[in-house]
Amino acid sequence: MKNLYLLTDLGRVRVLETRVDSALAGGRRHLADCPDDALDRSTPPLGEVVTDQAGRFAQGGMAGQAGGMSYGEEHELERELSRQAIAAIAGHLDAVVARRERPRCVLAAPKSILKTLEAALSGPTREAIVESIPADLTKTPLPELEERFLA
Numbered sequence: 001m002k003n004l005y006l007l008t009d010l011g012r013v014r015v016l017e018t019r020v021d022s023a024l025a026g027g028r029r030h031l032a033d034c035p036d037d038a039l040d041r042s043t044p045p046l047g048e049v050v051t052d053q054a055g056r057f058a059q060g061g062m063a064g065q066a067g068g069m070s071y072g073e074e075h076e077l078e079r080e081l082s083r084q085a086i087a088a089i090a091g092h093l094d095a096v097v098a099r100r101e102r103p104r105c106v107l108a109a110p111k112s113i114l115k116t117l118e119a120a121l122s123g124p125t126r127e128a129i130v131e132s133i134p135a136d137l138t139k140t141p142l143p144e145l146e147e148r149f150l151a
Contacts, residue, residue: 004103004128005031005149006093007137008117009110010085013039013092014138016145031146037096041085086113090120097125106149108133 005016015037021028097103105125109117111134118132137145 004097004100004105005108005145006096006105006129007108007140007145008089008093009136009138010082010089010113011041012138013037013089013096015096016142018150029150031142031149033142037099039089039092041088082113086117086120090117090122090125094122094125097128103128105129106131106133108135108137110134110136 003018005018007014007016015034016031017034018029019032021030093107097105105128107114107118107129109132114132114134118126118129121129137148140148
């Protein structure tokens with residue numbers, strides 16, 4: 001039985017566990033958020049990362065004259081920020097899986113980062129993942145997730 005659901009995108013990790021109601025309640029399985037294992041990486045917009053004057057180049061005019069400034073190139077900045085976010089998320093997922101004893105996991109992440117994220121995970125975490133889903137489910141309500149995974 002799959003008992004751990006790892007839902008992620010570049011800014012958020014949501015961890016769900018399968019829980020079983022008591023026998024008096026019918027023993028029905030349901031999903032529950034694990035708030036202690038959640039991660040919310042709020043990253044600043046790209047424009048706020050490179051706003052200092054040092055990253056700008058003079059634009060036209062003679063040397064020494066005040067004038068307009070052009071913007072320097074970002075040189076793969078967006079890709080580097082994405083790489084750093086994936087590395088941080090992979091480390092967090094490794095820690096979540098390591099805290100549990102032999103979990104069976106489902107990993108859901110946007111198609112654009114899924115393969116890179118899987119490659120960044122440690123061996124034990126990759127072995128724990130029994131299914132990968134190329135979808136961003138981090139903001140999906142619990143009833144919809146239960147219908148998708150437990151039906």
